[in-house]
Amino acid sequence: MHITVIGVGHVGLVSAAAFAKWGHQVVGYDDDASKIARMQAGEAWFYEPGLDELMAEGVEAARLSFTGDPDEALAEAEVVFVCVGTPPLPGGGPNLSYVEAVGRSVVEHARRDLLLVEKSTVPANTGKRLEQVIDREAERLGTAHRIEVASNPEFLKEGAAVQDTLHPDRVVYGTSSDWSRDLLRQVYAPLVAEDELPVVETDVPTAELIKHASNAFLATRISFINAVSQICDRVGADVRVVAEGMGHDVRIGHRFLQAGLGYGGSCFPKDVDAFAHLASQVGYDFGLLDEVREINVGQRRAVLDKLEGELWHLSGKTIAVLGAAFKPGTDDLRESPAVHLANDLADAGADVRVHDPVALGNLAEEQPHLGQAMTVEEALADAHAVVVATDWPEYVDITPEMYRDRLAYPIVIDARNIHDPEKMLAAGLHYYAMGRQSIIR
Numbered sequence: 071m072h073i074t075v076i077g078v079g080h081v082g083l084v085s086a087a088a089f090a091k092w093g094h095q096v097v098g099y100d101d102d103a104s105k106i107a108r109m110q111a112g113e114a115w116f117y118e119p120g121l122d123e124l125m126a127e128g129v130e131a132a133r134l135s136f137t138g139d140p141d142e143a144l145a146e147a148e149v150v151f152v153c154v155g156t157p158p159l160p161g162g163g164p165n166l167s168y169v170e171a172v173g174r175s176v177v178e179h180a181r182r183d184l185l186l187v188e189k190s191t192v193p194a195n196t197g198k199r200l201e202q203v204i205d206r207e208a209e210r211l212g213t214a215h216r217i218e219v220a221s222n223p224e225f226l227k228e229g230a231a232v233q234d235t236l237h238p239d240r241v242v243y244g245t246s247s248d249w250s251r252d253l254l255r256q257v258y259a260p261l262v263a264e265d266e267l268p269v270v271e272t273d274v275p276t277a278e279l280i281k282h283a284s285n286a287f288l289a290t291r292i293s294f295i296n297a298v299s300q301i302c303d304r305v306g307a308d309v310r311v312v313a314e315g316m317g318h319d320v321r322i323g324h325r326f327l328q329a330g331l332g333y334g335g336s337c338f339p340k341d342v343d344a345f346a347h348l349a350s351q352v353g354y355d356f357g358l359l360d361e362v363r364e365i366n367v368g369q370r371r372a373v374l375d376k377l378e379g380e381l382w383h384l385s386g387k388t389i390a391v392l393g394a395a396f397k398p399g400t401d402d403l404r405e406s407p408a409v410h411l412a413n414d415l416a417d418a419g420a421d422v423r424v425h426d427p428v429a430l431g432n433l434a435e436e437q438p439h440l441g442q443a444m445t446v447e448e449a450l451a452d453a454h455a456v457v458v459a460t461d462w463p464e465y466v467d468i469t470p471e472m473y474r475d476r477l478a479y480p481i482v483i484d485a486r487n488i489h490d491p492e493k494m495l496a497a498g499l500h501y502y503a504m505g506r507q508s509i510i511r
């Protein structure tokens with residue numbers, strides 16, 4: 071099939087490369103000329119394991135190309151995926167103006183009947199608004215091509231985006247006619263045949279809602295276990311064992327029950343806000359989601375409390391922050407709990423030194439006021455305390471001796487629960503974890 075992907079961010083670029091792998095003829099379009107130039111040179115513009123290889127495979131097979139020219143992008147398109155950003159607005163809802171702009175542009179540049187598929191995360195009923203825009207624009211321009219709207223949410227995680235896209239748990243699409251459903255069946259046929267995947271075929275608003283409900287539910291799980299971690303600290307229990315004990319119940323499961331500094335990234339914070347906003351717009355008070363957000367911010371407050379408990383005033387203290395990315399495996403800093411924490415520390419007057427294995431370039435660009443350390447050793451040198459803020463695997467190997475020998479005061483706040491508390495305590499460190507106070511006592 072001839073597929074065009076509009077917007078080559080995390081979702082768009084990985085999806086485009088996967089469609090090409092499944093045998094489709096794919097064009098990636100973006101209005102950012104610098105991104106297009108990098109991808110035409112065969113290089114992804116962001117870090118994602120396995121993506122360069124997947125892109126190279128598509129380009130070599132002449133099934134994947136990139137352009138910044140909308141006419142060229144849509145010349146042969148039968149199915150167009152909208153993968154542009156839907157960033158948060160101050161009121162909590164997402165900014166859908168980029169999605170709308172794609173709708174208008176597609177009408178202008180379409181050369182045949184086509185299906186416009188929302189892959190960007192959008193609130194329920196965005197499809198209806200998009201259809202309205204398309205119909206108006208088609209009338210204005212006098213175009214006769216059939217353009218329908220469908221929803222096909224994406225569930226990939228950054229850092230595992232290639233794996234998640236090539237081997238998803240499920241495929242979900244919502245359509246409003248047999249024609250559009252059959253087109254999406256054809257798009258996913260190679261994947262479904264190979265993996266015998268569950269496919270949920272539904273209407274457009276239901277598909278849109280599946281995405282928001284999934285992300286809000288996962289964020290709720292994380293906040294739930296973080297709230298439990300607070301209780302653990304107060305009653306002397308170990309949250310990791312609590313989560314393990316809960317997770318053996320197959321109705322609960324083990325994943326996304328890791329207590330720590332809370333969730334971040336470009337999706338959960340924005341999508342929880344957007345879902346709460348949609349709920350209030352349609353007259354339902356989804357107070358649970360307000361709590362999910364509060365608990366998430368509260369985890370950072372808990373780290374500051376532990377630091378203040380040890381250091382009294384943070385002003386004038388040097389604090390090493392290990393990790394800047396919102397999770398391991400990515401250089402993405404959007405809504406990163408580590409970056410929020412570093413800023414909270416700086417606001418409290420601390421001299422902050424941030425280390426990250428891959429995200430320091432982005433940090434210098436986006437948060438130039440924060441101090442940086444090129445190595446873990448440099449970050450720790452004579453710092454008054456250290457906070458492990460992102461659970462990068464390389465930090466697991468830091469020994470208690472490394473902390474003890476380098477820090478000015480032996481204070482370690484393990485905000486991602488990566489270390490063995492007994493070893494840390496045995497080495498004489500003032501070690502704090504999240505919800506593991508029983509061991510520490």
Ligand code: UGA
Pocket residue numbers: 191224225226227228229285288292325326327328329330331332333334335336337338396397398407
């Ligand atoms: C998330 C979802 O997991 C994907 O299914 C979805 O497609 C994506 O959003 C999206 O909407 O595009 P992502 O934001 O890449 O993916 O990252 P996650 O792996 O879900 O992690 C999100 C945050 O939660 C990270 O800050 C991570 O550290 C935190 N987290 C995750 C925890 O604090 N505890 C956990 O147990 C799991």
